[in-house]
Amino acid sequence: MAAEVESLASSVQELSMNRSGPPSRYILKDGIGLNVASSFPVLDIPVIDLGLLASSSPEGEEQLDRLRSALGYCGYFQTINHGIESSFLDQVHDLTREFFHLPMEEKKKYSREANDIDGYGNDVIYSEKQTLDWNDRLYLNTLPENIRKLKKWPKNPEKFSEMLCEYTTKLQGINEIILKAIAKSLNLEENCFVKQFGKKPTALARFNLYPPCPTPHLVLAAKAHGDASGTTYLLQDREVEGLQFLKDDKWYRAPIIPDAIVFNVGDQLEIMTNGIYKSPMHRVVTNKERERITAAFFFAPDPTSVVEPAEGLIDEKRPRLYKKVVDYTANCFELFQKGKRPIDALRI
Numbered sequence: 001m002a003a004e005v006e007s008l009a010s011s012v013q014e015l016s017m018n019r020s021g022p023p024s025r026y027i028l029k030d031g032i033g034l035n036v037a038s039s040f041p042v043l044d045i046p047v048i049d050l051g052l053l054a055s056s057s058p059e060g061e062e063q064l065d066r067l068r069s070a071l072g073y074c075g076y077f078q079t080i081n082h083g084i085e086s087s088f089l090d091q092v093h094d095l096t097r098e099f100f101h102l103p104m105e106e107k108k109k110y111s112r113e114a115n116d117i118d119g120y121g122n123d124v125i126y127s128e129k130q131t132l133d134w135n136d137r138l139y140l141n142t143l144p145e146n147i148r149k150l151k152k153w154p155k156n157p158e159k160f161s162e163m164l165c166e167y168t169t170k171l172q173g174i175n176e177i178i179l180k181a182i183a184k185s186l187n188l189e190e191n192c193f194v195k196q197f198g199k200k201p202t203a204l205a206r207f208n209l210y211p212p213c214p215t216p217h218l219v220l221a222a223k224a225h226g227d228a229s230g231t232t233y234l235l236q237d238r239e240v241e242g243l244q245f246l247k248d249d250k251w252y253r254a255p256i257i258p259d260a261i262v263f264n265v266g267d268q269l270e271i272m273t274n275g276i277y278k279s280p281m282h283r284v285v286t287n288k289e290r291e292r293i294t295a296a297f298f299f300a301p302d303p304t305s306v307v308e309p310a311e312g313l314i315d316e317k318r319p320r321l322y323k324k325v326v327d328y329t330a331n332c333f334e335l336f337q338k339g340k341r342p343i344d345a346l347r348i
């Protein structure tokens with residue numbers, strides 16, 4: 001009977017309504033380490049004021065120092081005063097929720113097949129080939145060409161594609177400020193990383209729905225991974241925690257700060273900074289009662305650009321740690337499926 005229900009369900013959202021619990025393919029062999037997700041300690045993620053960071057003032061210098069120590073310490077920080085209105089972020093949350101609560105037939109209209117949109121299109125439908133995380137997602141490429149196509153997207157929820165275009169543009173601006181600040185924090189010319197991102201950097205948006213899971217101690221909402229991006233911006237759920245970061249071999253919860261956007265270093269920025277700033281391992285745990293909704297944006301260098309450690313970060317004391325790479329993202333998936341950290345394959 002369970003097998004029958006399993007084969008009929010096409011999304012985790014549907015599986016979560018299945019009273020017999022998650023299908024065995026989602027169950028972790030060793031559990032998540034502790035019985036209750038909330039018993040992991042909270043890690044106080046450094047908070048950076050982006051308005052101040054972008055200003056040329058003593059306060060800006062202070063924020064740059066914070067950024068340097070945050071990235072050296074853990075590879076992530078929360079950005080506040082980033083210039084995106086709270087009401088706009090409410091719209092992102094609300095439209096994402098509305099999308100995931102559409103009937104499956106409506107959601108299917110967002111698929112790559114239905115829209116000729118690059119990237120992974122609609123992954124709300126699970127198949128055996130996927131990573132078996134307890135989430136449904138809408139995952140797509142928001143390059144300018146795609147944004148034009150998105151304007152023709154299904155109109156339900158009505159403002160979804162408009163929001164996506166606007167949010168991408170806002171985050172691109174933030175990404176430029178942060179890439180410049182990161183270069184400055186390493187005493188490099190401020191455009192050094194912006195240049196490595198090339199003429200046509202990629203932007204991937206991933207909207208996540210993590211439905212409630214009856215056995216949170218046995219199922220992960222997203223398995224441990226480092227992001228293949230250059231930089232990642234995550235809008236967390238307003239109320240439900242779930243994100244955890246690995247630091248010194250221990251898992252910590254990422255706290256929710258309303259309207260803050262969590263920034264983390266991706267593998268490609270780790271390469272560019274010659275391993276000075278590391279791409280943190282993170283995962284998402286499931287929640288027994290409540291669903292969780294998040295929106296992650298990944299920026300990465302133009303797939304034709306050569307990504308390599310910045311010259312200014314290589315010397316006798318710190319030799320080059322990584323080989324050159326082109327289109328890192330495309331090469332990652334296979335390694336990840338084999339359970340390897342893709343970035344390790346590039347170590348010299």
Ligand SMILES: O=C(O)CCC(=O)C(=O)O
Pocket residue numbers: 206208222227234236242243282283284294295296
């Ligand atoms: O939803 C989250 O909290 C994190 C998502 C994430 O790590 C990812 O999409 O790569």
Ligand SMILES: [Fe+2]
Pocket residue numbers: 225226227282
């Ligand atoms: Fe991630």
